Amino acid sequence: MLDVIAFQAKSAALLDAADYDRWMEDFDEDCLYQVLSVENLDLGYDLPLLLAKNKNMLRDRILSLREANIYNIHRDRHVLSLPVVTREGDLIKAVTSLVIYQSDQEGISTLFAVGRYEDEIRESPQGLRLKRRDVILDTYGIVRLLSTPL
Amino acid sequence: MQLDTLKRAKDFSSIGYKVFHSEEIYDRERSHIFSGNLWNYVCLDVELAEPGSFITTYIGDIPVLVNRTMDGQLKAFENRCQHRGTKLRREARGKETTHTCVYHQWCYNLDGGLVGIPFARGKDGKGGLPPEFDRSSIKLREMKLATIHGVVFGSFGDDPPKLEDYLGPRVVELIGNLFYKPVKVLGYQRQRILGNWKLYNENVRDTNHGGLLHMFHATFGLARLSQEGGARLDGATRGHNTSYTTYGTDNESQRKDGYSQTKKVMQETFKLADPSILHFERELPGEESLVILSTFPNGVFQQISNSLCTRQIRPRGVDEMELYWTYYGFVDDTPEMAEHRRNQANLVGPGGLVSMEDGEAVQLVHEETKASPEAASRIIIGGLGEIKDSESLVTEMPLRGFWATYFKAMDL
Numbered sequence A: 001m002l003d004v005i006a007f008q009a010k011s012a013a014l015l016d017a018a019d020y021d022r023w024m025e026d027f028d029e030d031c032l033y034q035v036l037s038v039e040n041l042d043l044g045y046d047l048p049l050l051l052a053k054n055k056n057m058l059r060d061r062i063l064s065l066r067e068a069n070i071y072n073i074h075r076d077r078h079v080l081s082l083p084v085v086t087r088e089g090d091l092i093k094a095v096t097s098l099v100i101y102q103s104d105q106e107g108i109s110t111l112f113a114v115g116r117y118e119d120e121i122r123e124s125p126q127g128l129r130l131k132r133r134d135v136i137l138d139t140y141g142i143v144r145l146l147s148t149p150l
Numbered sequence B: 001m002q003l004d005t006l007k008r009a010k011d012f013s014s015i016g017y018k019v020f021h022s023e024e025i026y027d028r029e030r031s032h033i034f035s036g037n038l039w040n041y042v043c044l045d046v047e048l049a050e051p052g053s054f055i056t057t058y059i060g061d062i063p064v065l066v067n068r069t070m071d072g073q074l075k076a077f078e079n080r081c082q083h084r085g086t087k088l089r090r091e092a093r094g095k096e097t098t099h100t101c102v103y104h105q106w107c108y109n110l111d112g113g114l115v116g117i118p119f120a121r122g123k124d125g126k127g128g129l130p131p132e133f134d135r136s137s138i139k140l141r142e143m144k145l146a147t148i149h150g151v152v153f154g155s156f157g158d159d160p161p162k163l164e165d166y167l168g169p170r171v172v173e174l175i176g177n178l179f180y181k182p183v184k185v186l187g188y189q190r191q192r193i194l195g196n197w198k199l200y201n202e203n204v205r206d207t208n209h210g211g212l213l214h215m216f217h218a219t220f221g222l223a224r225l226s227q228e229g230g231a232r233l234d235g236a237t238r239g240h241n242t243s244y245t246t247y248g249t250d251n252e253s254q255r256k257d258g259y260s261q262t263k264k265v266m267q268e269t270f271k272l273a274d275p276s277i278l279h280f281e282r283e284l285p286g287e288e289s290l291v292i293l294s295t296f297p298n299g300v301f302q303q304i305s306n307s308l309c310t311r312q313i314r315p316r317g318v319d320e321m322e323l324y325w326t327y328y329g330f331v332d333d334t335p336e337m338a339e340h341r342r343n344q345a346n347l348v349g350p351g352g353l354v355s356m357e358d359g360e361a362v363q364l365v366h367e368e369t370k371a372s373p374e375a376a377s378r379i380i381i382g383g384l385g386e387i388k389d390s391e392s393l394v395t396e397m398p399l400r401g402f403w404a405t406y407f408k409a410m411d412l
């Protein structure tokens, strides 16, 4: 439980620091990372808002973000709840509430997203690793645009 | 309202910024455009498959309720109770045999007729409705509907033209291509864009920005200005636009020539670690790999590679709009194609690799022009004068078609 809390807290802190290279280190090569709308899930649709079906796609997202995409200049700040942790064999499942604020260049912060992580985590010799992270958004009406990973 | 403060050039090559910020204009749009004699994109027929199914949406900012009657007809109404104006259906979608207002329980059937009022005769003959009240005279305000190839359009106007005439034969044919066999909805995306709805209409008709603002496009070759492509303009005043291009129809010297004036856009050295997202499987009757059809005033129909969707533009006041994306595939999609469409959902939408910039661009224009309502834009790329088709992507001619149609509808 404590190690899962520390693991998720570190991951969020790396995002807030925009240190995406180190953030990606916590994912398996064959990971799944996706941002989903709770509206779609309720309707039985798995359409993603953002999808990486493996770590290479995650790398491509970050490359595109750095080199190709234009988006609002901002800082992210994640606030996480304590996780609800269950174990299935070797797999650790953690469901954690999530709030993200974005702050602009004039120092004004706005609530960007409310939702939850549904993580599937495994233990590796190098520490915990994400096999899968679903970011499920209650805030599925995306204000402005979705750029930096959640 | 002084005409020349809005429309600076007769050929619509310059528009005063006030048009994006005036409450007076916004109110006029509600009556002249969204209640006018023209056709708005409403939804897809398959979203209301069964009798009793309903959805709620917005045409302009007018709340609209669409339902399928028990005998299978689609009907649409202003989503407002005829008693004292409460929103009648609050849910985004559902299935019911009647609609009952939460405030005082007036109940309507799926044809929009008033069928029930509690305590209509009061209690013990006291209170209740006046004797002259005629229940059968009360109906929800109906919106006319017309469907082509399963795409539903609506009009609050008294006398709209035939939908096929309004869109024009090329648009009708293109919709036929984009919906050439039975479709199913794959899901929705919603984006709040902090800008006036007309700025998004300009953006989506601006074929010139595709290969410049959306650098992912250019860098990885989904759409470059150096490729073959162009814009087809339809409708009586050229309010509908089809931007199109075909993957891989340019060469290195054309690319270098065009992009040499920019520092950042084209960097041949970038390679995707997983290029599966760029895969294009030819499937539609048309030749193009990218087609963006925008119909005046609120519809967008898109094929970007194998990502198919519609977008509905929903104004939410002068300063804000919702963009409502409906993704679809075909009923007979293979599991591989279903997975590929899911993958390519990455390309568009609020987080799309080739579309996230639009939300930002619209907001930047909106914020800056607010402070300079007396200034005006330059819509000159692609040439002046007659508003016509373009055989190059380097054009903003379709914006002038939008404005010609807009000012005619607004009677300004």
Ligand code: FES
Pocket: B081, B082, B083, B084, B085, B086, B101, B102, B103, B104, B105, B106
């Ligand atoms: S406002 Fe709808 S019943 Fe009164």
Ligand SMILES: [Fe+2]
Pocket: B203, B204, B209, B210, B214, B354, B355, B358
């Ligand atoms: Fe765009």
